Amino acid sequence: MHTDERDLKAFGRELRRLRVEAELTQQALARRISQRGTTISDSHLSDVENGRAMARPWLRKFLDEVLESDGRLDKLWEELTGSGRQVWLHEVTKRTHDADALFEYQPLVFPVYLQTQEYSYALIRYGAPWLSQEQVLALAKERNDRAKRMAEATSPVIWLIIDQSVLWRRYGSPQVQKEQLAYVAHQIERERVTVQMLPIRAPRHAGTSGPRRIITTAEEPEVVYMESAEEGRIISGSADINRSRMVFTALQGAARDPQETLQAIYDEMKAIDNE
The missing domain is CATH 3.30.870 (Endonuclease; Chain A)
Structure with missing residues (x-):
């Protein structure tokens, strides 16, 4: 499915805001997600934050859990891409x-x-x-x-x-x-x-x-x-x-x-x- 570049960038900005608010580096966030069973690199997280890559459903779920954002990222993705x-x-x-x-x-x-x-x-x-x-x-x-x-x-x-x-x-x-x-x-x-x-x-x-x-x-x-x-x-x-x-x-x-x-x-x- 094609995703508009503006949607990716808007999602990335919110991910970065939540990560900074949680006082986590990209490396620390990637490590905590990887501990949940699915390995992810900090470079991929950087791509997501900068609108160069899409966060898959499993990643959005783990991000919301680690950042304790009450499903904010998954809801945002639905707002951005849902019609x-x-x-x-x-x-x-x-x-x-x-x-x-x-x-x-x-x-x-x-x-x-x-x-x-x-x-x-x-x-x-x-x-x-x-x-x-x-x-x-x-x-x-x-x-x-x-x-x-x-x-x-x-x-x-x-x-x-x-x-x-x-x-x-x-x-x-x-x-x-x-x-x-x-x-x-x-x-x-x-x-x-x-x-x-x-x-x-x-x-x-x-x-x-x-x-x-x-x-x-x-x-x-x-x-x-x-x-x-x-x-x-x-x-x-x-x-x-x-x-x-x-x-x-x-x-x-x-x-x-x-x-x-x-x-x-x-x-x-x-x-x-x-x-």
Whole structure:
């Protein structure tokens, strides 16, 4: 199985951190593993730490045992190379805000990092009717606080593709939608985000598999966040990421250019005024 070089380097960095934390040299760690019945050289451990070699399942098991890391290395390997695992909200939020670049497609709503508080409130209030008003208010405020931090930051670079229907929806009320559109237009004007709109009648529509976010970070392996109504999943397999990039490129080719999209947003704001 081919393993991305970035995955190997990320695993190696964590192995080195755990080894240093345990106050062991590579030679000492190799010796302790060899005492468990499988001989390994310190040069091989060096290759693993530097991303030149892959740690086999038996080695990951012994490393976790010797370093007393509670299975950390085996879990990390699954995170780096496993594809389709369920992800916690705080994890994808951290990955998103720590990223160098985001490439996202949204067919139904503006992403959370571009939402006004009123827009977030409407989405949560009617999308999760079992929550109390206090809970909805708290969640909407939390989203808005994160959105403000994203707007004020210089990274990540954000390239967003939305379906045209996102402009037409009236979550909460026409006024809530108008204020949301105005907020997005402002972020486009100040070049904080690049937005393209996929026309509703686009004949080559590659977005039928749902929303996705490609998260690119210099110090971490690239991942894709796939979201459904009930859960989100992190896709980390190299082949799966390449497929998502192909989908995003196809969406870019079918979408309106950023200036046309900005004009469409202003046109929709005028349409709301005339309703």
